[in-house]
Amino acid sequence: MHELQQRIEKLRDEIRKHDYHYYVLDQPLISDAEYDRLMRELFELEKAHPELVTPDSPTQRVGGEPLKGFETVRHRVPLLSLENTFSAEEIRSFHRRIRERVAEREITYVSELKLDGVSVALVYENGVLVSGATRGNGLVGEDVTSNVRTITPLPLRLQENIPRLEVRGEVFMPKEAFARLNRERDEKGEKTFANPRNAAAGSLRQLDARVTASRLLAVFVYDILYLEGREISTQHEALHFLASLGLPVNPHFRYCSSIDEVIGYCGEWQEKRHELPYEIDGVVIKLNPVAAREMMGSTARSPRWATSYKFPPEERVTRLLGIELNVGRTGVITPTAVMEPVFLAGSTVSRASLHNYDLIRERDIRLNDMVIVHKAGDVIPEIIGPVKEKRTGKEMEFAMPDRCPVCGSQVVRFSGEVAYRCDNINCPARLKESLVFFASRDAMDIEGLGPALVEQLVDKGLVSNVADLYYLNEEQLAGLERMGKKSAANLIAALQESKKRPLSRLLHALGIRHVGLKSARLLTEHFRDIDDFRSLTRENLVAIPEVGEKMAESIIAFFAEPRNLDTIERLKQAGVNTCETVPAAPAGTLFAGKTFVLTGTLESMTRPEATAAIEALGGKVTGSVSKKTDYVVVGTNPGSKYDKAVSLGVAILTEDELLLMLGRE
Numbered sequence: 001m002h003e004l005q006q007r008i009e010k011l012r013d014e015i016r017k018h019d020y021h022y023y024v025l026d027q028p029l030i031s032d033a034e035y036d037r038l039m040r041e042l043f044e045l046e047k048a049h050p051e052l053v054t055p056d057s058p059t060q061r062v063g064g065e066p067l068k069g070f071e072t073v074r075h076r077v078p079l080l081s082l083e084n085t086f087s088a089e090e091i092r093s094f095h096r097r098i099r100e101r102v103a104e105r106e107i108t109y110v111s112e113l114k115l116d117g118v119s120v121a122l123v124y125e126n127g128v129l130v131s132g133a134t135r136g137n138g139l140v141g142e143d144v145t146s147n148v149r150t151i152t153p154l155p156l157r158l159q160e161n162i163p164r165l166e167v168r169g170e171v172f173m174p175k176e177a178f179a180r181l182n183r184e185r186d187e188k189g190e191k192t193f194a195n196p197r198n199a200a201a202g203s204l205r206q207l208d209a210r211v212t213a214s215r216l217l218a219v220f221v222y223d224i225l226y227l228e229g230r231e232i233s234t235q236h237e238a239l240h241f242l243a244s245l246g247l248p249v250n251p252h253f254r255y256c257s258s259i260d261e262v263i264g265y266c267g268e269w270q271e272k273r274h275e276l277p278y279e280i281d282g283v284v285i286k287l288n289p290v291a292a293r294e295m296m297g298s299t300a301r302s303p304r305w306a307t308s309y310k311f312p313p314e315e316r317v318t319r320l321l322g323i324e325l326n327v328g329r330t331g332v333i334t335p336t337a338v339m340e341p342v343f344l345a346g347s348t349v350s351r352a353s354l355h356n357y358d359l360i361r362e363r364d365i366r367l368n369d370m371v372i373v374h375k376a377g378d379v380i381p382e383i384i385g386p387v388k389e390k391r392t393g394k395e396m397e398f399a400m401p402d403r404c405p406v407c408g409s410q411v412v413r414f415s416g417e418v419a420y421r422c423d424n425i426n427c428p429a430r431l432k433e434s435l436v437f438f439a440s441r442d443a444m445d446i447e448g449l450g451p452a453l454v455e456q457l458v459d460k461g462l463v464s465n466v467a468d469l470y471y472l473n474e475e476q477l478a479g480l481e482r483m484g485k486k487s488a489a490n491l492i493a494a495l496q497e498s499k500k501r502p503l504s505r506l507l508h509a510l511g512i513r514h515v516g517l518k519s520a521r522l523l524t525e526h527f528r529d530i531d532d533f534r535s536l537t538r539e540n541l542v543a544i545p546e547v548g549e550k551m552a553e554s555i556i557a558f559f560a561e562p563r564n565l566d567t568i569e570r571l572k573q574a575g576v577n578t579c580e581t582v583p584a585a586p587a588g589t590l591f592a593g594k595t596f597v598l599t600g601t602l603e604s605m606t607r608p609e610a611t612a613a614i615e616a617l618g619g620k621v622t623g624s625v626s627k628k629t630d631y632v633v634v635g636t637n638p639g640s641k642y643d644k645a646v647s648l649g650v651a652i653l654t655e656d657e658l659l660l661m662l663g664r665e
Contacts, residue, residue, distance in 0.1 A: 004045065008052055011042040015058040016155065020246050047601070050637040056128045056156040060149065069207070070142035073133035075121055076166060077225040080138060081301060082284065082308040088263045091285065094307045095259040102292045109256040110235040111265040112222060114282040114308050116197045117172030118204050120148060121225060127161040129154070134204070147204055150213035159246040163228040167242065169221035173200040174278045177216040179380060189332040189419025192355050196279050218278070220250040234288045255288070266309045273311065274345050282310040315374045317387060318342040320367060323354065323398050325405045327429035331421040333404070333411065335360060337371075337383055345375040352381035356418040357400045364388075366395035412557045414513070414550060424563045425511050426465045432458050434511055438466050442517050443509035444498040448491045456480050466510075467567050470495055470574035503530060503580040506571075510564070513554040521615060522546055523555075530568060530578040533559050590661050591619035595628060599642050600635030602655050613662055625650060633658050 015038055021027050039058065046053045053060070085091050098107060121141065123131035132148030133141040148154060151171065158165070173181070178196040185192050193199035203215035224238050232238045236255050243249040252269070256262045266283045273280050287293050287305035296305040322338040335354040342349060352373060354360055365371065369386040386395075402411050404422035406429045413420050425434045432454050439449035446469070457463040462476055472495070477488035501509075507520040507530075515523070526544055527533060533555065541552035558564055572578055596614050598607050598621065605613070610633070611621045625632060625644040632645035633653045645652055653661070 004049065005052060008042065008045050008049075011038055011045070012057055014038060015042065016157065016246075019058065019152065020155070020159075058156070060156065070144065070205070072136075072140050073121075073131065073143045074140050075133070075136075075138070075225075078138050079119060079121060079135045079141070079168060079225075080298060080303055082306055083302050084282075085307050085309050086312070088266075091263055091266070091307070091309060092259060094285070095262075098287060098292075098296060098305070101295050102287075106289055106292050108234075108288040109259070109262050110239070110253055110286050110288050111256050111262050112239075112253040112284045112286065113250055113269060113276075113280045114284045114310075115170040115172050115220060115250070116195070116279045116281040117170040118197070118201045120144070120169055120171050120204075120219070122148065122154075122167050122169060122221070124158055124162060124165045124167075126163060127158040129156050142205070144204055146209040147206065147212040148219070150209055151217045151219050153248045154219050155246045159244070162230075162245070164226065165224070165228070165245075166226035167221045167247065168223040168225055169219050169248075171200055171204050171217055171219045172196060172278055173203065173215065174218055176277065181215060182380065186334055186353070186355065187328045187330050187332055189330070189356075189417055189421065191418060192353075219248055221247045222250065222284075233290050235286050235290075236288055270311050280311075282308050284308050313374065314345045315372050315384065316342045316344045317370055317372055320365065320369045320371050320383070320386075322367060323360075325401070327404060327406045327422050327427060329430050329433035331423060331427065331430050333400070333420045333422060335398070335400075337365075339371070339373065342373060344373060344381065349373065349375075349381040352383050354383065357398075357420060358418045360398055366391075366397050368392075368395045407563070409561055409563055414553050414557070416550065421513075423513075423557055423561050426563060426567060428464070431464065431466075434466055435463065435469070437511055438469075438509045440509075442505075444501055444505060446491075446498045447494040448487065449494070453480070453483070453491075465567055465570065467570035467574060467576075470499070470571065470576060499574070499576045501577060503528070503578060506530070506576065506578065510558070510567075512558045514551040515555065518611075518615070519546065519551065524580040528580040534565070591617035593618065593620075594630040595620045595622055597622055597625050597629050597632045597641055597645070598635070599632060600638035602633075602635040604655065604659065610658070617662070 015035075018029055018035055018038070021029050042057070043059055046057065046059055085094060095107075119135040121131075121133050121135070122129065129149065130145070131143070132145045133143055135141050148171070149156065173196040175196065178193070178199050181199055182192040193202065199215070200217060203212050203217055206212045221242050222239070224232060224242070230241075232241060236253075239249050239253055254261075254265050256265060262283075262285055266285075269280070269283060285307050287296065293303070293305040296303070298304060319340045320337055321340060324336045324338055326334050326336055328334060335357065337352040337354050339350055339352065354365070359365075363383070363385045365383060365386055370390040371386050372384040373381060374384055375381055400411070400420050403409065404411055404424065404427060407422065407424050407427040409422050409424035409427060411420050412423050422430065425431075432451075435449075435454045435458070436451050438444055439446035439454075449469070454463075457469075457472075457480075460480070462472065463469060472492070474485065474488040474492055477483050477491055478485050483491075502524070504517065504520040504524045507515060507523065508517045522544065527536070536556065536559070538549075538552050538556065541547045541555060542549065568578070591614055596619050598610055602610055614621055622629070625641050625648065627648055627650075629645070629648075629650045631651050631653050632641060633655065634642050634645075635655055642652070644650075
């Protein structure tokens with residue numbers, strides 16, 4: 001056991017070193033594959049020996065169970081805000097106020113980039129991260145410890161064992177991560193974030209830390225709030241000290257011996273800011289000596305020894321020439337503005353996303369309008385609104401079409417959503433995505449049919465409809481890249497095998513919005529033939545307790561689209577099963593009508609396998625414990641669900657007891 005513990009500690013130290021070099025120094029020492037190998041080994045060792053897991057292990061960056069709400073944290077040192085300046089003259093006025101209290105020879109500054117993010121206070125005890133809180137009102141913030149732990153550049157353990165260190169930093173979302181997140185939300189028809197700051201704030205305040213972990217946040221630390229065991233005399237020294245501990249410190253800070261140097265730094269970064277991979281909106285100017293800061297003091301709201309210089313917003317006016325409609329891979333129809341080219345934030349732009357029709361209507365944007373354009377997050381061109389005083393009367397209001405601009409199918413809009421959608425799964429704009437999903441493991445499970453092969457099948461015109469898959473032959477497949485006779489034969493065999501899948505799998509594979517595999521199984525307990533779905537009404541569907549308005553609406557819309565019905569007929573003709581083959585759960589079983597929750601690691605099966613086994617016998621598996629829960633199944637290393645079950649008096653089952661109920665022991 002001693003050797004095992006040594007190996008685990010060695011792996012942790014090595015991974016921390018590589019995290020520091022990759023995220024903080026931007027100097028990776030090993031390849032991604034080698035890094036992944038180290039992480040995999042550590043995961044496996046900790047999984048086999050959960051008693052050796054520590055809070056500062058690199059594996060502990062993914063959050064656990066969602067919180068019900070945030071606890072409050074009172075800051076030891078108030079997190080003050082800064083007064084703003086907007087010109088060189090205002091910066092000089094700030095300097096003159098300092099000269100009134102501090103001798104000229106003692107005045108030096110540190111200039112730092114002002115990140116547009118979310119301010120946080122972080123606490124380390126004996127070198128280990130123990131707390132993270134938002135600024136809140138400056139005196140009291142929200143405890144977001146589980147969320148800040150997911151921010152990979154932030155070390156869970158410092159490189160020096162400091163008894164207690166409290167620091168202030170800025171959590172932000174890099175431009176690339178912001179653009180990716182908005183792309184994903186656009187494709188799903190969800191509301192996009194206006195800028196990286198909003199995206200970072202929304203991500204940091206998620207009650208489910210796993211969502212935060214997926215958002216790829218970053219952080220820079222810039223102030224010491226409290227430090228035990230060491231004296232720091234200047235801001236310049238403080239930043240170097242924080243960096244020496246392995247904390248991420250923005251590398252572009254500069255020591256300035258005069259206010260002219262400060263002004264020069266501000267002008268330099270006003271020009272260069274678009275070169276950075278993250279958004280800044282100005283410069284923070286701080287008096288460097290700590291003793292001089294104490295002489296200046298603070299007001300109730302802001303320190304007198306620091307100020308921020310805010311960059312002027314970059315906006316341009318141009319003409320909106322037209323609006324194009326693009327159909328995304330999930331069927332969401334997105335309007336895109338076509339404009340007269342204009343130079344903005346470092347590049348020439350002629351197109352801008354309008355996100356959705358509601359935004360066009362709310363901002364009263366019309367064709368031929370002169371419009372104000374900026375870059376959201378210095379990345380995404382966006383129209384702020386029209387210049388109404390320049391209207392001539394030739395402007396025209398824009399209306400969304402009722403037919404898909406690509407395939408001509410009926411456009412649908414579900415209640416409570418901003419997106420307009422094409423609901424035809426075979427629309428050329430979304431066909432490739434539909435095929436990949438149709439063939440995926442939880443859907444029709446067609447082994448060998450992945451994205452690369454789908455790309456070829458569509459591009460070569462062999463497939464224009466998901467049903468076309470079942471009309472392919474070996475000769476057609478063997479002629480494709482990296483597909484020989486054997487591979488072709490294997491795929492044909494996989495297609496034939498997939499025809500036997502139960503109706504629930506087919507329903508899921510068809511990609512009906514809000515109908516996942518679990519809800520598809522539920523539906524087929526009530527409607528055993530796909531033809532039953534053609535005549536369903538809202539009342540038929542919402543009569544099922546687990547079916548809500550949105551699911552009912554999307555099912556009715558899907559089966560109202562003639563092109564989808566044609567696809568179902570062709571699937572039938574090809575021999576694909578369209579009836580439910582899984583017997584309905586016997587009403588008298590131990591599981592019928594019972595609600596189960598799973599927690600911890602199960603040894604004899606995975607959680608999805610356990611869920612499928614319970615549901616096959618009429619039980620229901622949910623993700624949270626309540627008074628309505630009948631059983632909580634507890635594996636090794638259970639989470640907070642176990643504690644809640646005990647407090648509510650819910651029946652606890654061991655894995656062996658579950659297996660006994662399932663008739664497997």
